[in-house]
Amino acid sequence: MFDLIEQYNLNGHIRWISAQMNRVRNGELYRYICDTKGAFVQPAFYEAFGLTVVEAMTCGLPTFATAYGGPAEIIVHGVPGYHIDPYQGDKASALLVDFFDKCQADPSHWSKISQGGLQRIEEKYTWKLYSERLMTLTGVYGFWKYVSNLERRETRRYLEMLYALKYRTMASTVPLAVEGEPSSK
Incomplete structure (x- = not known):
């Protein structure tokens, strides 16, 4: 450069x-x-x-x-x-x-x-928006935990389903590093 x-x-x-x-x-x-x-x-x-x-x-x-x-x-x-x-x-x-x-x-x-x-x-x-979202998620999680008595195994299945349906496809759009080029930080 x-x-x-x-x-x-x-x-x-x-x-x-x-x-x-x-x-x-x-x-x-x-x-x-x-x-x-x-x-x-x-x-x-x-x-x-x-x-x-x-x-x-x-x-x-x-x-x-x-x-x-x-x-x-x-x-x-x-x-x-x-x-x-x-x-x-x-x-x-x-x-x-x-x-x-x-x-x-x-x-x-x-x-x-x-x-x-x-x-x-x-x-x-903004921090205000972030904190409002966090409070909403906390409320959802608290309600979810209260109404369902999920054990760790069920929670793990839920997280795996979320990964399979949402994040795996997002991750697949990230290009692989080209050989010979410096890697990202």
Whole structure:
């Protein structure tokens, strides 16, 4: 990446930010990138949830993230950001170039995508919504446990059925790593 940044004279236009452990600094980085009308790119081969995607969108950053895993649900393609296929770098880079070309031609385009991210977070990913869902699930589980006297074996069967009907098909859509390419984190 550093060679490509140098080759295409992109110094000052792209920042490669390594893993950050300081939450305050992370927030400042997101804000700085947002204030300079940048974008957040998360090209992982697979991301289970995508907390960094939610954090970036919470700051209003247009977000480009892997189409495999949680970010595929978080991002509505073309509204708060874009799905990218990390196995197809040319298409991902073309999508980024197209986005910034649109922003240059119409400065309100960046704000439109930014506002789409803020709205998506407000509708789906706030702590209030999360806690309400958790309380609902707790209530359902408590009621279920109260009305049924399931033993461990029955509970295990229920979980296996849930896996077979829902999660196995979701997991099968995740592409396998291509031999010779570095693996995801």
